[in-house]
Amino acid sequence: MHVRLDNPVDLDAFRRHARQLLASGVPPDHVEWSEGPASEASGDLFGGAPGEADAFELAPPPSMPSAARHPVPASFVALCADVILHRAPQRLALLYRLLWRLAHEPALRHDPLDADMMQAQLMAKAVHRDIHKMRAFVRFTRVADAEVGERHVAWFEPDHRIVEANAPFFARRFAQMRWAILTPERCVEWDGQALSFREGANRREKPPPDAGEQLWLTYYEHIFNPARLKLAMMRREMPQRYWHNLPEAALIQPLAEAAGARSQSMIDAPATPTRRIRAPMPLHLLPASGAAPATLDELRMAAHACRGCPIGALATQAVCGEGPVGARHMLVGEQPGDQEDLAGRPFVGPAGQLLDRAMAQLGWARDSVYLANAVKHFKYELRGKRRIHKTAAQREAEACAHWLDSEISLVRPQALVALGATAARALLGRPVAVQAERGAWVHERADGLPVFVTLHPSALLRLPDGERAEAYERWRADLARAREAPGSPSASVAMAA
Ligand code: SF4
Numbered sequence: 001m002h003v004r005l006d007n008p009v010d011l012d013a014f015r016r017h018a019r020q021l022l023a024s025g026v027p028p029d030h031v032e033w034s035e036g037p038a039s040e041a042s043g044d045l046f047g048g049a050p051g052e053a054d055a056f057e058l059a060p061p062p063s064m065p066s067a068a069r070h071p072v073p074a075s076f077v078a079l080c081a082d083v084i085l086h087r088a089p090q091r092l093a094l095l096y097r098l099l100w101r102l103a104h105e106p107a108l109r110h111d112p113l114d115a116d117m118m119q120a121q122l123m124a125k126a127v128h129r130d131i132h133k134m135r136a137f138v139r140f141t142r143v144a145d146a147e148v149g150e151r152h153v154a155w156f157e158p159d160h161r162i163v164e165a166n167a168p169f170f171a172r173r174f175a176q177m178r179w180a181i182l183t184p185e186r187c188v189e190w191d192g193q194a195l196s197f198r199e200g201a202n203r204r205e206k207p208p209p210d211a212g213e214q215l216w217l218t219y220y221e222h223i224f225n226p227a228r229l230k231l232a233m234m235r236r237e238m239p240q241r242y243w244h245n246l247p248e249a250a251l252i253q254p255l256a257e258a259a260g261a262r263s264q265s266m267i268d269a270p271a272t273p274t275r276r277i278r279a280p281m282p283l284h285l286l287p288a289s290g291a292a293p294a295t296l297d298e299l300r301m302a303a304h305a306c307r308g309c310p311i312g313a314l315a316t317q318a319v320c321g322e323g324p325v326g327a328r329h330m331l332v333g334e335q336p337g338d339q340e341d342l343a344g345r346p347f348v349g350p351a352g353q354l355l356d357r358a359m360a361q362l363g364w365a366r367d368s369v370y371l372a373n374a375v376k377h378f379k380y381e382l383r384g385k386r387r388i389h390k391t392a393a394q395r396e397a398e399a400c401a402h403w404l405d406s407e408i409s410l411v412r413p414q415a416l417v418a419l420g421a422t423a424a425r426a427l428l429g430r431p432v433a434v435q436a437e438r439g440a441w442v443h444e445r446a447d448g449l450p451v452f453v454t455l456h457p458s459a460l461l462r463l464p465d466g467e468r469a470e471a472y473e474r475w476r477a478d479l480a481r482a483r484e485a486p487g488s489p490s491a492s493v494a495m496a497a
């Protein structure tokens with residue numbers, strides 16, 4: 001008997017035919033299966049009269065052999081749905097043979113090593129893999145369309161007949177855009193509302209590359225990790241037969257060739273600083289509770305373990321000042337930044353580099369001054385993996401003030417330079433309008449130390465490009481004045497900016 005499926009992936013038609021054959025007691029080796037359009041002379045036995053029932057396990061007609069009354073497991077129906085998508089012509093005969101045997105050999109469903117069952121499962125696996133590869137390797141190209149404005153078109157060459165089965169996935173994933181996937185045997189299109197299918201396309205219909213493709217290639221190049229290159233695994237996951245439709249495939253060989261050198265340069269590069277928060281200092285190393293630190297080392301240890309405000313628990317470490325004891329000037333900033341927090345040193349980030357530059361231009365050696373911050377721990381908020389500086393609240397700055405006081409009394413500078421409003425407030429004990437009071441020596445401290453107020457270098461970094469050069473020159477002039485004024489009483493006259 002010759003049975004034909006007009007549509008080779010029409011599972012319902014196969015089920016109807018198979019059910020009728022089974023009910024009629026036609027053994028598998030008496031059936032010849034074929035697929036494709038009907039021919040006049042084919043003389044199909046069941047082609048024109050499918051049964052009405054839609055499941056193998058429905059009640060058979062009275063004439064049906066009793067063996068065929070056994071329902072087949074639900075897993076077999078699912079297996080049929082996969083295997084029918086396989087390209088091998090013998091799959092229909094295999095499925096009917098399995099159906100016949102399930103009806104006549106009840107033990108078959110419990111035999112995982114049966115050759116027919118294993119072959120069907122291998123076919124289903126191949127279909128699943130092909131579906132997965134299509135989802136992974138379809139690359140859309142944007143195409144201008146006179147009627148609808150814009151469409152995204154992809155060319156793909158599946159191994160099996162998976163286009164219809166896979167189309168709902170793409171419709172869900174790309175519901176908002178109009179797209180078409182062209183394949184040699186079947187094409188699918190989504191207009192934003194519904195899927196439609198048509199006959200296969202020619203490879204020449206594949207659209208030319210667009211700007212998005214260049215973007216994708218740049219992205220691929222950047223995410224390529226030479227240290228994790230495993231060519232054998234890559235070929236297994238991304239078989240070479242797909243490469244001619246993947247724009248990134250052209251990059252694989254040059255990237256693989258350069259992988260060794262790039263890996264070595266990654267090994268040679270200095271280690272990325274740790275971002276782990278260090279454990280608090282052991283208590284026995286801390287100075288006695290309430291006692292003012294007697295040395296700068298004691299002060300560093302105590303500030304590191306300080307939890308006088310919430311900032312301390314979030315930072316990597318306290319960042320106390322650095323410079324010679326007895327330095328003539330102590331320059332005080334706001335708080336450590338991201339890089340200072342990791343390095344444990346003040347003024348090593350971008351703002352510190354700007355300060356270094358200005359001091360070098362003034363011939364003012366960095367190691368001749370003591371550099372410190374008003375707040376000892378880094379306050380930030382997380383944005384993704386980035387730690388963004390956050391100004392300390394007034395109560396936090398006040399909680400930290402005693403550390404700066406201790407630092408001043410241990411270093412014994414002759415003059416203080418406040419860089420920014422937080423430092424100025426910490427040193428003068430009152431709110432300071434930096435722009436109004438900058439460039440002047442102020443004598444308000446109980447200990448008699450003069451305070452010079454100017455901007456923090458980070459304020460310059462935040463300025464628009466067009467304003468930065470002029471602001472920098474003015475700030476450098478402030479620093480020159482701060483350096484030359486010795487902090488003597490005669491310098492108490494405020495200097496206009
Ligand atoms: Fe202590 Fe100052 Fe750190 Fe707050 S910021 S925990 S007060 S050292």
